[in-house]
Amino acid sequence: MSGLSLNNIVGNVKNLERILDNLRDGIVAHDFQRRIFYFNSEAERITGFSRENVIGRDCHDALGGPLCGARCSFCGESVDLAETTSYQTNIVTRTGETRNVEMTVSMMKDDAEEPFGVLAVFRDLTDLIELRRRAGEMVSFSNIIGRDVKMLDVFQQVRDVAEYDFPVHLFGETGTGKELVAAAIHNESQRGGGPFVPINCGALPENLIESELFGHVKGAFSGAVRDKKGRFELAEGGTVFLDEVAELSLEMQVKLLRFLQEGTFEKVGGEKTLSTNVRIISATNKDLKKEVKAGRFREDLFYRLNVIPIILPPLRERRNDIPLLVDHFLDKCTTRHGRKSPDFSKEAMSRMVAYTWPGNVRELENAVQFSIVRCKGKSIVPSDLPMELGVVREESVKRGPTRKLEDASVREALVKTGGNKAKAARILGVGRATLYRFLDDNPSLSDE
Incomplete structure (x- = not known):
């Protein structure tokens, strides 16, 4: 053979x-x-x-x-x-x-x-990811940048809640990346690969929000020329992210509550009861407990949404991540525009780290883009930074229990902000009360 x-x-x-x-x-x-x-x-x-x-x-x-x-x-x-x-x-x-x-x-x-x-x-990869987290080597997770201990804790919470279909509520200031975290929970779960449908509840007109969420049938109202699927129906098998959920009217809160309790809904103008298999993640920058006490948010809906709460830290509480984020945004600009972005000088980076970032990561990205456009050399220097950062004096950058104010720096800050004392205090790196006391002792500055 x-x-x-x-x-x-x-x-x-x-x-x-x-x-x-x-x-x-x-x-x-x-x-x-x-x-x-x-x-x-x-x-x-x-x-x-x-x-x-x-x-x-x-x-x-x-x-x-x-x-x-x-x-x-x-x-x-x-x-x-x-x-x-x-x-x-x-x-x-x-x-x-x-x-x-x-x-x-x-x-x-x-x-x-x-x-x-x-x-x-x-x-x-489970054990490898855990080892990297414990060793402090993890710098990103599911498109979220950060290695500060507070962010590593958020990464762990994302992995924990991804295993279950329970509702998650994200609380964080504007610009802290709530949608990124919601997408990470979706991607890490068994629903990853299914649709992720974000809904900005504060951006939808009140007269259209029910149709956007649940859909409508032809002829339901003027302009309804055909049947339309709502966001919940489009998210079948995936995740719905309700951003700014505190902005929903009390009437819409009732309808959302019914959907969460029964898993069913009717389209606007329709009579047929429909159901869909979705996970709900909500988010707000408001304290929902205070909204409940004020009568602006239903208590029963709060308990339906707030099953697993996750708090996202503001950027000022994880300053160690600022250089990492700056490098990420520089690389992002380099990739997008096909040319090398300038680096940040040591002095400019010190100003970035010292700033309080009320707009958080979103404001940081805007500042990086502004500085790239403004920069005419190979490195971004303090004068290339946005106004809020560019006039910060050296003594306000350095860490210390107190920051000495000078007539010249206060005058410059007030001119830059058009006399807005709150913004001027932020530029100077001091509290408003400190600036007000300084101006009371130097009334001539207030009169200029």
């Missing part, structure tokens, strides 16, 4: 299986009917499922659900799979533990180039 003998063929297959079993990646292969025909040792270790219990079975039944979560291409009526796709996601093991994995899914083809199945290769 010419060629390979049956024993050689069997031996080659066994050797290939031994090689695959010694890889550090989990490997799962299934056909287009989702029947698993290969499951290596690392896949057993990561998932907790044995190959004897999964081979030949539908992967969703065998593994307790789609291994790829909402990114599964075999959950709909038709298969929609690219040649190769890679992403990070969370999987749930046989014991209910959540593991963060890097997943690559590829279509398999036969000798005739006809697709016949899917190969999923995944590597467990």
